[in-house]
Amino acid sequence: MYFNNETVLYLDGKFVKASESSTDLYGQTLHYGYGAFEGIRSYETEHGTKVFKAEEHYERLKKSCELVKIPFNYTVQELVEATYELLEKNNLKNAYIRPLVYCAPNMSLTKPTSVSLMIAVWDWGAYLGEKLLRLTVSSYCRPHPKSIHIEAKICGHYVNSILATTEAKEKGFDEALLLDSDGFLAEGPGANLFFEKDGKLFTPQLGNILPGITRSTVLELADELDLEVEQGKFTKEDMFQADSAFYCGTAAEVVGIASVDDYQFPTNWNDSLGKKLQNAYSLLVREPLKQNPFN
Ligand code: PMP
Incomplete structure (x- = not known):
């Protein structure tokens, strides 16, 4: 393959x-x-x-x-x-x-x-597929940043990702969502998280996550589109009041999230800020060099 x-x-x-x-x-x-x-x-x-x-x-x-x-x-x-x-x-x-x-x-x-x-x-299609994801909060947390360099993309770190994904799939979900060792929202096994509430975007701050290159591209695109983004420490409960959410990463690109455990995001994906950013990302990566402000 x-x-x-x-x-x-x-x-x-x-x-x-x-x-x-x-x-x-x-x-x-x-x-x-x-x-x-x-x-x-x-x-x-x-x-x-x-x-x-x-x-x-x-x-x-x-x-x-x-x-x-x-x-x-x-x-x-x-x-x-x-x-x-x-x-x-x-x-x-x-x-x-x-x-x-x-x-x-x-x-x-x-x-x-x-x-x-x-x-x-x-040749590899969209890593998490095209359809909206059904996530579950993992029983595994991301590794403690004082145990390893969480900002580095080290082979061994991915045992944590494999465990979380396997657990999620065994429970019948598409993918996992991991908290950090302090219980705050962190990231997916191979993607960063954003959620939308009242027209504003939120994403876990750097420190306990991999600093995704797609995450920083999404931040640049949000800025271009005049969207407000807050980076900070957020809890599951914050996300369980959100309107929509998405994962982003090089392999996954930008992919919408339908639900996390029993919580269904109420905004239709096609009307979400995530969808706007998904379109902008898809155009950006295929744009000719000259017109691409991010290269
Ligand atoms: N978090 C983790 C744990 C990842 O493995 C990845 C994929 N590299 C990401 C986030 C997204 O990073 P990037 O956008 O640089 O691909």
């Missing part, structure tokens, strides 16, 4: 066939989740394929590695160029791009001596 006999990967500065590449079984990333990754999308635009906010994503990858002391020996520019070349080699325009920095064999709990970087690309 992610690759076939023709698929090309970028691996340590070279383009190689995915079907002919392998990794060792003694790496710290495989055993301990000690690695960092990104999720990026490219879109077909009038001026060719455009990787949306490529620099910001590779800057975050660099920062994630630095925060957990994984050596990062690449420049953002070389990775952006490699990504465009990789898309071309795989004949992909609208694609999902997955860079992963993983560590060489070392079974000790010490800093890695050397690392590898691979980039994979594949």
